[in-house]
Amino acid sequence: MVSVGVFWFIRDRVYGKVEHLSKRNRSSVGKIDSNLEHWHLWEIPGALQEVSDLAAHHEYWEFPRGRVVYDVGRSCYIVYAVRVLLKPYIKARVVDFFGLKNVEVSWLADNHYVTEPEEVRRLLGE
Numbered sequence: 001m002v003s004v005g006v007f008w009f010i011r012d013r014v015y016g017k018v019e020h021l022s023k024r025n026r027s028s029v030g031k032i033d034s035n036l037e038h039w040h041l042w043e044i045p046g047a048l049q050e051v052s053d054l055a056a057h058h059e060y061w062e063f064p065r066g067r068v069v070y071d072v073g074r075s076c077y078i079v080y081a082v083r084v085l086l087k088p089y090i091k092a093r094v095v096d097f098f099g100l101k102n103v104e105v106s107w108l109a110d111n112h113y114v115t116e117p118e119e120v121r122r123l124l125g126e
Contacts, residue, residue, distance in 0.1 A: 001020045003018050004098075005019050007067075007068070007094060007097060008048075008060075008065045014094055014097040017041055017047070021070075031070065032072060038060045064081070064082045066079055066081025066110070067080045067113075071106075076106055078106045080108050081094075081109065082109070
């Protein structure tokens with residue numbers, strides 16, 4: 001089993017959802033990814049109990065976030081996240097949240113998870 005899912009870093013903590021999937025769940029490109037979507041999880045009442053006050057008054061993309069996938073071919077995890085989350089102390093918290101101690105983890109900045117309002121507007125064509 002591998003641990004994959006989506007997460008946010010809010011108030012100096014990791015929040016999100018971890019799924020434990022079989023290595024047989026890999027895609028045609030050899031990666032195992034959760035079907036969870038940030039926007040959907042954010043809108044499910046009580047899904048993120050600890051930050052439900054924020055979910056009621058903010059959009060999911062307003063907070064730094066990322067996704068953990070597993071690369072079967074390389075036998076390692078890949079964390080895609082907004083660049084601000086690639087600091088050592090935040091990485092350590094993501095590793096703890098997903099239970100990724102003592103395994104190989106690659107960290108990649110991904111513009112998909114941008115949180116800066118100006119950049120979000122540009123990406124949405126506004």
